[in-house]
Amino acid sequence: MTQPRPPMKPTRDPRVTLDDLVEVLLNKGAVLHLDLIVAVADIPLIGVSLRAAIAGMETMLEYGMLRQWDESTRAWAERSAGRRELELRAGETLVTRMSGGHLLEEGVYTGWRPGGVHLTDQRLVVLRRDPREVLFEAGVRDLRTVQLETETTVGGEQRTRLRVATLDGRTALLSAADPHGLHDALSSLNPALAALPPAPQGAPPGGLEGHLWYQEPRRGGPLWRGGKGRLGPTGLVWKSPLDARPGLVLVPEEILGARVEPGRSPGGDGQLVVVETASHGEVILAAEEPRRWAAALDATAAPEGTAGTAHPPGTPGAVV
Incomplete structure (x- = not known):
């Protein structure tokens, strides 16, 4: 452990420039001594006595200052980062992580759910931080197909999404900060992945x-x-x-x-x-x-003979 340095000693030089001042603040530090009296009509009303030390954090720590605050802040940052990270399994390696989301396509309250996209050598996971929830998870070897899709948002912008299908029949539409990079990483981890065939014009399977x-x-x-x-x-x-x-x-x-x-x-x-x-x-x-x-x-439309099921307001199939 580095031993604390001797107390900082103030220096005075009227020729210093702003660059010199910044360098001193970051590398050596500065001590401010201020005594101020506020008077009205020669009657002193307010007194200010200020003693302050200003320096870069490394300098502060070298002089033994703010150590407890630094340790507690670093511990909080590590705990906060841990909530954003995916807990890896034994022998699992993180390949890439980026911001993204998962489109909830079932039920009345559908829409995009933001989170972080985590790709390991074993799993593809979309994880929400707060409240902590796994929005989507599939094994890399359990993926059947991966396809890049272009979506037009309500504002008219073109966004590239990633649609994945699993061997058990599940499909999911994911967003990612780098969808092309995520697509390439998945393809390299599972060479058996093939692109989904383009959906026929107007057909519902591709949406x-x-x-x-x-x-x-x-x-x-x-x-x-x-x-x-x-x-x-x-x-x-x-x-x-x-x-x-x-x-x-x-x-x-x-x-x-x-x-x-x-x-x-x-x-x-x-x-x-x-x-x-x-x-x-x-x-x-x-x-x-x-x-x-x-x-x-x-x-x-449902096949003939299966339609006609009524749905009360507030449930799927209702006009609200």
């Missing part, structure tokens, strides 16, 4: 996502509202950016079919997407590519 207008039924008459729609194996979810929860959720069992009809559309092309539902009649949507959405919704 369809983009800006949608929803003609929301209201007492004073229907109202067009803009938002983001996502169509996947679990059905259609539409949500306005101003709402805390989705305004429209239709599961495949609720969808009877879809078609394109002429009409006044906020999309500007004069075509509407009309969705026939089992319990709520017609649901009217507008999109920049109405025929693509109609084809995908029609392909999502």
Whole structure:
């Protein structure tokens, strides 16, 4: 352990520059002695007596100052970093770690859940820090396919996502700070991974996502509202950016079919997407590519004889 140096001694030099002062503060330190009296009408009211030492942390520690504070701060930082890190198994090695997230695609409250993406030589894990939760986990050898997908956000930005599929049939859409690097790292760890085949135009297996207008039924008459729609194996979810929860959720069992009809559309092309539902009649949507959405919704419809299941408000399949 380094022994504390002798007490710092003040020096005075009126020719010093700002650079000299900064160098002294960082490398040697400075001691301030200040005695100040505030007077009004020659009557002293306030007295200030200040004794302060200013130096870089290394210098402070060398002189035996702030050691307890430094030790407690470093211990807190290590504990905080440990909460962000993935607990590795015996013999497991971390390959890469980056910020990212997992898209929750089931249930009413769907959406992106932010966290940290951890890739080891054994597992792919998306971990949320607070509250601590494993959002997604799969073994590297349990992955069947990996594919990079381009997604258009509500704001119109193009984002690259990573869709993974496992041998047990699970699929997940992940975001990552470096999706291409994560894709390459996964492929190098598991050479058997193959890219998912491109989904047919309008088909639901690969999902369809983009800006949608929803003609929301209201007492004073229907109202067009803009938002983001996502169509996947679990059905259609539409949500306005101003709402805390989705305004429209239709599961495949609720969808009877879809078609394109002429009409006044906020999309500007004069075509509407009309969705026939089992319990709520017609649901009217507008999109920049109405025929693509109609084809995908029609392909999502449940097989004949399985539709018609009603869903109470607040559950999947309800128009809320």
